[in-house]
Amino acid sequence: MGEVQVLGSWGSPYSRRVEMALKLKGVEYEFIEQDLANKSPLLLKYNPIHQKVPVLVHNGQAIAESVVILEYIDETWKGYPLLPQDPYGRARARFWAKFIDDKCYTAIWQTVWIKERKEREKAIEEASHHLKTLENELRDNKFFGGETIGLVDIVSNFFSFWPDIVQEAAGVEIVTEERFPFLCKWKIEFTSCSAIKENLPDRDKLLAYLKAQFTRSAWKY
Amino acid sequence: MGEVQVLGSWGSPYSRRVEMALKLKGVEYEFIEQDLANKSPLLLKYNPIHQKVPVLVHNGQAIAESVVILEYIDETWKGYPLLPQDPYGRARARFWAKFIDDKCYTAIWQTVWIKERKEREKAIEEASHHLKTLENELRDNKFFGGETIGLVDIVSNFFSFWPDIVQEAAGVEIVTEERFPFLCKWKIEFTSCSAIKENLPDRDKLLAYLKAQFTRSAWKY
Known part of the structure; x- marks a missing residue:
């Protein structure tokens, strides 16, 4: 090809x-x-x-x-379908991909970059609200794509790896097991797939990079 | 169906x-x-x-x-395709649909709602920059979809009707023929299709509505 x-x-x-x-x-x-x-x-x-x-x-x-x-x-490449075959299933996947990009990502990054404490708390609340909506969609399904990893799972890849490191680098704790049990269960399933696991950044390198970013922005708690 | x-x-x-x-x-x-x-x-x-x-x-x-x-x-409904058949053509259409929603619309509405003159001038400049990018994609093609109206044309519907009325209601002039000749030519082609023409709002009603909106926001030049 x-x-x-x-x-x-x-x-x-x-x-x-x-x-x-x-x-x-x-x-x-x-x-x-x-x-x-x-x-x-x-x-x-x-x-x-x-x-x-x-x-x-x-x-x-x-x-x-x-x-x-x-x-x-x-x-x-038709081999491993990322989207369902039926138009309604495809529409739902596209809806959630857009929701994750427009709402969840934007809100999560705000929690890290906003300096003022009250504003930051508001951002954390907003991010949590959106993540709860996302988790409700996942519920106790193995993946957003059902039994196999699909487009929405791939779009959600951030939640499988980055939050822990962002938390360590910046001190913002959002995606905890207590608050998001289904998302945390999904994270384990998702990262146990070799095509995913092999495509996550090096943990220490990412931590050092993010720490440097947050320091450079002179951002303090 | x-x-x-x-x-x-x-x-x-x-x-x-x-x-x-x-x-x-x-x-x-x-x-x-x-x-x-x-x-x-x-x-x-x-x-x-x-x-x-x-x-x-x-x-x-x-x-x-x-x-x-x-x-x-x-x-x-397969009757009248809105997207091209080839994956690359489809990807390009999706790229432009996203560009219009994320960049052009956001920038244009900012020109209307921002109150402070300098900030507003900056917003007008930004909107013009994005529209120029969009116009370069259109060039002298009849439609974004080529010879027939496609998804990108439909996503662009705003530019075929709303700007003139926004201009009359709020005094912001952006989509002029001088600055955007191809977009203005497209507007004529697009609105001459009956499926489009019949689906535009009533001009006077929209003008009155927008005027009321802008007045309510106590927005002044």
Whole structure:
């Protein structure tokens, strides 16, 4: 099926989405690490509008935006379906992917970057509210995709690994087992899949990176 | 293909997207107007998470989020394709739909609601920048979808009708023929299609509504 390249960044959950999907599909690819502080001519050529990772390049044609890339992967390599076959199931998956990106991610990052204590508490409350909504959708299903990992699970990859490290780096505790038992159960199932496990960043490297980020922003509790 | 209902609001370009797609597909539907200041039990039942319009209800199954609905419509009723057949073409359409919602709409509404002059000028500049990017994609093609109206055209419906009225109601001039000749040419082509023309709000009613909104917000130049 031709040459596949991923322009990504090792610590980005968005980049990891693309790699996880390709691994699940059994597609070989070349990963090209991008320095986001010093954008490469390749990144500017292939994603001139957003200049962000990830970008998938397939036979020289570039696609940006991680969820758009996941849909492309699912339509191009049929082996392991990421979306259900029926239109209603597909619509529900797309709804939750959008919910995670628009609501959950935005709210969670705010809890980390907002400096003022009261504002931060409000952000934590908002993030918890959205995560509870997400957890209600998951309930005691093995995966968002049912019995197998699907698009919504991949979009949720952040919750399987990053929060613990963000917590250690920044002191914000959100995704606890007490508050989100189903999400924490899902995390164990999700990361026990080899295509996922092999695509998580190095823990110590990510912790050091995030600590440096938070220090640089002169952000203190 | 069963019973189809649209929960929508007459002045909302997001609602109108759903109606335009159904009209292009030749699907009969019942439109149920929603009062967004006083949300109906039906809306709360069918879109409990966002409590927003539009919602498509097909044989009792509800779908929210306008672009998710458009994909569902395209997968359910095959008659008039809204997306290209090839995965790369589909990915490009999804990329632009997301660009319009995330960048163009947000920036344009900011030009109207921001009160402080300098901030507003910055917002106008940002909106113009995004619209120029969008116009470069359109260039001198008849439609974003090529020779026929497709998903990106429907997502762009706002630019075919609303800006002139927003301008009259709020005094912000952005989408002029001088600055955006291709977008203005597209507007004429787009609104000359009967499935589109019949699905635009009443001009005077929308103008009065927007004027009242802007006055209520005590927003002044």
